[in-house]
Amino acid sequence: MEETKKKKKPGTSVGVSGDVSISALGAFFVHLITGLFLAVGFWVARNKYSVDLISDPSFTLRLLWSIEFPLVVIIYSSFRKNPEKCSYSKAVGRSILGLISGAFLNVMGAIALGAPIGMQYLPKTIHWSFLMSVFTFVPATAVYGASWTDWHRVFASMKPSGNIEYMIFIPAYGAMIGGWFGAWPMPLDWERPWQEWPISVSYGAIGGYIVGQTVSLSLITFLRKHKNLKVA
Amino acid sequence: MTTAMTCTRLTIYTVAGIFLQVIGLSIFVFGFFPVKPTLSGVSDLESYRDPFCDSAPNPNESELHPEKLRLLYQELSGISSKYDRLILMVIDGLPAEFVLGKDGQPPRKAWKESMPYTQSLLANGDAIGYHAKAAPPTVTMPRLKAMVSGAIGGFLDVAFNFNTQALLDDNLLGQFFRIGWKMVMHGDETWLKLFPGLFMRHDSVSSFFVKDTVQVDRNVSRHLPNELNNDDWNLLILHYLGLDHVGHTGGRNSPLMASKLKEMDDVVRTMHLKATMDHSQDEGQTLLIIVSDHGMTESGNHGGSSYEETDSLMLFIGLGSNISDYAAATNNVAFQVDLAPTLAILFGVPIPKNNVGVLVPGTLDSLRDYEQLRALELNSWQLLRLMQAQLPSSLFGGFSCNCFLYGACEGLGSDINECFGDKEKQLICLFKNAAVLHSIWKSKKLIESSSSMEDFSRALDAYNAFLKTASEWLASKTTEKPVLLLGLGVSAILLSCVVCVTLFLSLFKEVYHEPKDRVCRGSHLLNSEDVFVLAVPLIFVISMGSSSMVEEEHYIWHFMVATFYLLLLFKTAKSFDFSKGMNILRDYKLGSIFSLLISGRLLKGWHQGGVNWTYLPDISKWLEQVGSGYVKRIQLISSFIVISLGLFTLFRTRSKRKIVCVLAFGFTTCGFLILLHAWRYQDDMFEVSTVTAKLIYLLLSISAIGAALALPWSMLNKDKCFLAEAGDCLYLIGSAYTLSWCLLQLLLQQPINSVPILLLLIQILAISGLSSKDSQVNEWVKIAALYYMGMAGHFALGNSNTLATIDVAGAFIGISSHSTILSGILMFMITYASPMLFLLSLVMHIGAYLRNHSHSTISAHRDTNLGEALKLRLGFPCLVPLCINSILLTAYTVVLLLMRNHLFVWSVFSPKYLYVCATTLCTYIGVFVVAVTPKRFIFLLFLVIHAISFLETTLIGNGTCLGDGAALIVTEPANTCRSWFCGGDAVLMVLGD
């Protein structure tokens, strides 16, 4: 078992070159569309159901992730690794699995950091974690599946190769760090409704996600220019 | 020696830094917290004269007969006093809510029904009750002082609460004594400490046995019939402690509360019936006042500034004023300090000099109109005198002696105008208005002889407006801070902080920048958790500026520590490589991190600490709801697990020393005794537990100290390498410390806290599980993390930054006679259980570090000076906690200075500062133990090595490397620290060959 995995490693790294790549403009559109759909989610929540994150957090979060999730799956599944070996539907299937397992990990992390436990918080926590999973885990599972080496290379060693990897890991980290910072106002006694779990954390995560997208875009354009210069 | 840092130098600098810090801190504390009141001396005949008149000499006042003085006071004041006797009943810790209700609502049914007589008095209009807001700190002694002197005492009164001293400032009781009153006191002995020799008769009970809720009050009430029949006293003080004790043991909803309230109600009935009977018989009237010194929180504690704690009661019975209905009798607010001027006026004595209270509205209704205005005038004059001491005299320029009487005040028209401008000018203006209106009313009354109601009420309102504003201004005005002292203190603290940080940095450079060492420490210097650990103090420095962050500090500590665990998890996952297969070491590590995460979360959920969200559910509340039987069972189980874990730790080193078995035996005995104590805890408390507790104290201290002293001797003649052996030894000593501290806490802490103690122990063991041979986490990071975990645990044990959460009940376990110092020490131990535990566990970590690195470090250091490097590494366990603490202390000192005019300075920032000071003390003690243990151990080892090498060189005579070690020792005998390591190195090299 271990042996096969060891053997697979060089194969996958060779496969990088054969993957679908994306231009800076494409990356821009992908980020624009995902960002727009977040805005659409908020718009629908406000105008169709007349709720927002503060008045009904669990419903709004559910709306957000159920709008965002198909879009992310559709887009990132087309950038899947080894497209010749892995069909599109398989990529979609594994990203659903990734959604659930990522949600689980996010719940665990949030609870470890002090998220309240209780029946009245349960739906909020679950929907928040699904949204977080859409931000962090779903794109990566759609592209890499369960390949530990790829995950390790992108998320732990931070040695991304190719635009698509920048597009995956920087917004994911952005969402996590943003969520972490979003928890800060919670203990303050301003008595604002948005200080409740998980509202401020969701705001932080969404903000971090968007910042991450911008950073990844600028990195992609910067690196491309750099490369072009080198080539020239 | 070429290295810049040597062992001795490091020690000297560190000690100097600490010394500087202690000096700076004490200077700052005494400069910042006002200790003295503003005016000295006592109020006398002077207080009946206009404050702008030149003081007329009263040479013979002190020689006046008390009775004559009383008449003189009465004549000068112009107020006839209706009462000649006063009964002051103090019910310790009774929240006004119990009697008067809250927000216009009547009190809860259970409370209302427990006090039928008092409620009927309120309903009939015979009594009038006030929510008397007490100033923090809501602790008995400062509150009693505030009631009798009218002054808001210095904040440090809390610190002296366990060391009560006589009240030397002007106060009511002193004034009563001067006019020859006879006073009797039964109840809390605090009164005797405040007023030694003032009481004609007294029977004091101690607030010492907090768990005694019955006998304390019985000892007071047994005197009641006799005292009520006696007529030799003027003032009878009854201070009932039982209700406070009920609160401390069971909280507001204690099942004992109803019966205690009923008991108090019976006392009120007895007194009132007797007083009214007397009233019908002869001339003198008895005024009955029921007050409480402070309230209590939901859990029955007090000390802080929440509404529940400051909501104390002031109930006047027999004022004779006509109160229309129940709402009017209960829906009044006042301040606790208002009692002093009110009583002074009602009983015809001068108002105490430093009083900031005002006459309680509604208590003077039975006086005639000119008497009422005169009373307000006297109160205003007294406050004005206090203001004069704090304001420049130029502000009072227009005033002169009795000028209002004749309408001759310079530059001050006799017209009434609106008051604007800054607070000081506004105060003067308000006073002027009141004085002018008063004189108008007086002159009209002289002419028309029938006073106009309108003028009277205008003057009354003007006086009340002035009094209210002046009282607020005086109460809020903290005394002038000595700028020089504060500056000196702050700069000394800053300097010591700089010293600590510089020492840390140079040590850091020394250890991590040595070229030889680069191999061990990996490719990059700082990684995510290093950066995070460095950022934590900064985060705290920033967050401390916000009062709510100070109140909710536990959230931040938990958040930081949990983030650290997650970073560790991330780091471990990063080094994951499936290709290497299952790795036992790695799994062990993962297990450790997960147990850290889980125990950390459980600890966070155990007590919902802080101020604003204490009502939220938490595990301890839930357990207590389920039933005390479960708590007891859980306590027994967790005590048992603590003992087994401790024994496991002791035997994990696999050393077969006899002393380990002795230690294990000692701890098992202690554990058994503690289990026994826990078992009996609820049935019967005192006689049994004191002996057991003393025995446990003795056994634990013998085990810990004995381990530290005896273990190094057992190292003699071992065929293991010296460093590993030394590491084992230190590890054993450290676990002995940790275990005895844990067992001590199991005894002292409340039963509900036994699980957190267990979890803390698990955390310590888990962290030591992380430090394996290929440890990726830097030593200093781990130490800093331990410090943070200690602080997180501090809040997990139910502590907070208000003084209310200090566990008073545990501080008397095992003490048979009253001793301030001993119970203070116990209280400190209970409060700082967790930080101290983690600091003590550092010894264990040093041991583990030595053992694990004995080979790797030496292989890297074979050609350089091993001793220096190792020893400098050992400097971290001392320096890192000191550094973090001094950064936090410095930052907090600056914050306190900046916040000195903040609304919450006395209620939030100052208590926090006291906690910071106590944490500093805790860090010093912990670091001292950590520093002394290896040193003492090194000293013994030095002797041992010396003996061995001496024997070997003389008897065997072959010049092996042992001889080198000995030679080293001989050449540099002063630096024992280094010679030990060099000796160890030498021995090791021999063994290696």
Ligand SMILES: [Zn+2]
């Ligand atoms: Zn009290």
Ligand SMILES: [Zn+2]
């Ligand atoms: Zn108390």
